[in-house]
Amino acid sequence: MSLTGLFLSSFLIVHMAGNLQLFKSDGGRAFNEYTYFMTHNPLIMTVSYLLYTSILVHALMAYVLTRHNQSSRPVKYAYSKPEANSDWSSRNMGILGTVLLLFIIIHMRTFWYEMHFGSVPMAEYDGKQYKDLYAVVKVAFGELWYVVLYVICMVAVGYHLAHGFQSGFQTLGVRHKKYTPLIEMLGKYFFAIIIPAAFAAMPIYVYLQVHHII
Structure with a gap:
């Protein structure tokens, strides 16, 4: 689960860099x-x-580990104060992960499926034909409900990565007084704030353009 999670984190960097072309x-x-x-x-x-x-392995392993943890301690402690030992994101990784999985399904149906199987218009640049996926993006992000959903899910991504990124390294045994603070900083700021904020800005920007607000 740690390996797939860190791989997906690295994918987000590439995906964000490519999608910045929307601006x-x-x-x-x-x-x-x-x-x-x-x-x-x-x-x-x-x-x-x-x-x-x-994506599939990460989701499956999350389910398996959750079931394992529940079965190993079927009766809850009489008293517990989890906030003393963990933050909100670490205690709600299951909920955050479920939200993200549903979002990925909707997101892939909107863009990946349309690109491969939908009726996408064509655009021509310098005599070469391209599928005009930008037109698909404008239709999707022209809908306010989709923009709101996207932004909310990016908040979930931020919380998920705030705990998940550094947790992945910790699970793999990467703990060092010199490198761990850097890993935690990358998780809390770059992956939890900058990347989700950049993704959230994209549908907002396209929506404002589609409706001639900017």
Whole structure:
């Protein structure tokens, strides 16, 4: 579970970097060229199958570990004060993970499925044809309910990573007085705040553009 979680964390960096093309004022050209590269490069296509597998394994292992923990202690302690030993995100990883899994399903149906099996319009740049996935993005993020859902789920991503990133290293035995503070800082600030905030800004920006607010 730690290995798949850290792999998915590294994927978020690549995914965020690519999706930042949405902020370019070029009618979606940079974003469409990026999606074309991601879906036609043999190495990236191979890694994508590892990504899908990691999502399934991570979710399955979370379920198995949760059931194991429940069965090992079926009767709760008479008194406990969990907040004294753990933060909110660590105590609610199951809820956060469930929210994220549902979001991934909706997200992939909206974009991945449409890109591969939907009726996506075509765009032409320098005589070359590209699937206009930017048009799909504008339709999806033009809906206020989807933007709100996306932003809420990015908050869940932040809380999930705030505990999960450093926990993954700890589970693998990576504990050192020199490196652990850096790992914890990366988890709490870069993965828990910067990455979710960047992702949340994308649907808001596109929504404002679609409705000519900016």
